[in-house]
Amino acid sequence: MTTAELETWLRETNPARLETLWARADATRQAHVGDAVHLRALVEVSSHCTRRCAYCGLRAERRNLPRYRMTAAEILAAARQAAATGYGTVVLQSGEDPVLDADRLANLIQTIKTETPLAVTLSLGERRAEELAAWRAAGADRYLLRFETGDETLYEAIHPDRSGRAGERLALLATLRNLGYEIGSGVLIGLPGQSYTSLARDIARFAELDLDMVGVGPFIAHPATPLGRGEGPAPLPAHHQVPNTEAMAYKVVALTRLVCPEANLPSTTALASLNPAQGRELGLQRGANVIMPNLTPRSYRALYEIYPAKACLGETAQEGRTGMEARIRAVGRTVGRGPGGRRRSATGHGA
Numbered sequence: 001m002t003t004a005e006l007e008t009w010l011r012e013t014n015p016a017r018l019e020t021l022w023a024r025a026d027a028t029r030q031a032h033v034g035d036a037v038h039l040r041a042l043v044e045v046s047s048h049c050t051r052r053c054a055y056c057g058l059r060a061e062r063r064n065l066p067r068y069r070m071t072a073a074e075i076l077a078a079a080r081q082a083a084a085t086g087y088g089t090v091v092l093q094s095g096e097d098p099v100l101d102a103d104r105l106a107n108l109i110q111t112i113k114t115e116t117p118l119a120v121t122l123s124l125g126e127r128r129a130e131e132l133a134a135w136r137a138a139g140a141d142r143y144l145l146r147f148e149t150g151d152e153t154l155y156e157a158i159h160p161d162r163s164g165r166a167g168e169r170l171a172l173l174a175t176l177r178n179l180g181y182e183i184g185s186g187v188l189i190g191l192p193g194q195s196y197t198s199l200a201r202d203i204a205r206f207a208e209l210d211l212d213m214v215g216v217g218p219f220i221a222h223p224a225t226p227l228g229r230g231e232g233p234a235p236l237p238a239h240h241q242v243p244n245t246e247a248m249a250y251k252v253v254a255l256t257r258l259v260c261p262e263a264n265l266p267s268t269t270a271l272a273s274l275n276p277a278q279g280r281e282l283g284l285q286r287g288a289n290v291i292m293p294n295l296t297p298r299s300y301r302a303l304y305e306i307y308p309a310k311a312c313l314g315e316t317a318q319e320g321r322t323g324m325e326a327r328i329r330a331v332g333r334t335v336g337r338g339p340g341g342r343r344r345s346a347t348g349h350g351a
């Protein structure tokens with residue numbers, strides 16, 4: 001699909017036409033990754049962050065937010081619980097927290113890999129190449145790093161201290177690939193100043209990068225951030241501005257499935273937060289094949305406040321797992337077993 005075609009779909013509002021998009025995305029998902037929905041146990045290991053991203057509730061300048069950092073023992077307990085509850089993957093996510101240094105985390109990764117059958121995915125932000133290499137050597141399998149937006153002017157406007165450095169996340173993704181990680185990336189949908197054309201280019205870029213995983217979700221304004229206070233980039237005229245709506249998020253999920261047929265695509269928490277009753281299911285029916293239930297200890301969960309009203313703040317690991325399984329079956333799908341890594345078809349590009 002060309003960028004122009006992607007943009008036309010992003011602008012589509014006719015319900016009958018959109019039904020054809022959902023059907024194509026669902027058929028492509030079925031043909032390439034099957035009916036299994038892979039569950040990833042998300043553990044938010046630290047809410048400390050040195051960065052000042054204008055959209056994120058964990059930004060360093062938010063000084064009145066109490067911060068936590070899980071101990072190695074707590075993280076290991078969460079991973080053991082994930083394995084015991086039947087998950088195939090644990091995702092360790094945090095703000096950019098220098099205290100989680102190479103050694104400290106490498107030991108932990110090694111222990112998880114030795115003691116459990118879990119695949120380990122890291123989502124720890126922009127880290128030094130030596131750290132990424134040490135974690136890979138310790139056994140980490142995958143790394144998630146969204147590039148957030150490919151529009152360099154917008155990227156720099158919402159990432160203070162990153163002027164002239166908009167390409168760094170893309171360079172890091174290449175580093176991660178060379179280290180042998182499966183790589184995941186993605187963007188925010190509906191940032192003020194984000195145009196249809198730039199979002200269409202971002203979707204095309206997912207395919208160029210041959211991503212193993214793509215996470216996309218609507219931007220949700222957090223009142224304690226510059227974007228939430230209206231201090232960021234001004235919205236574009238309505239004809240150009242991407243809205244941060246649920247409908248737009250489904251279009252991006254569906255188009256991402258069409259351009260990256262083999263990728264693992266989560267139906268994200270941000271989507272579930274916009275529509276707690278149906279968002280996850282609709283994502284699964286419009287191209288997604290992964291869900292990331294939250295296994296962060298409940299006492300910490302509310303403090304990992306990237307955006308307000310995050311879905312599933314209250315439920316326990318077992319409730320999360322059982323409830324999710326029932327919801328997956330209710331839409332005619334099965335729960336994936338094992339690590340659920342990227343499948344590459346024999347003729348797949350970039351294989």
Ligand code: 5AD
Pocket residue numbers: 055056057145146148187188217218219220221222270306307
């Ligand atoms: N709304 C939605 N998603 C957000 N993220 C950060 N802040 C927000 C927000 N306000 C996403 C970013 C980041 C991921 C972990 O969370 O895309 O990469």
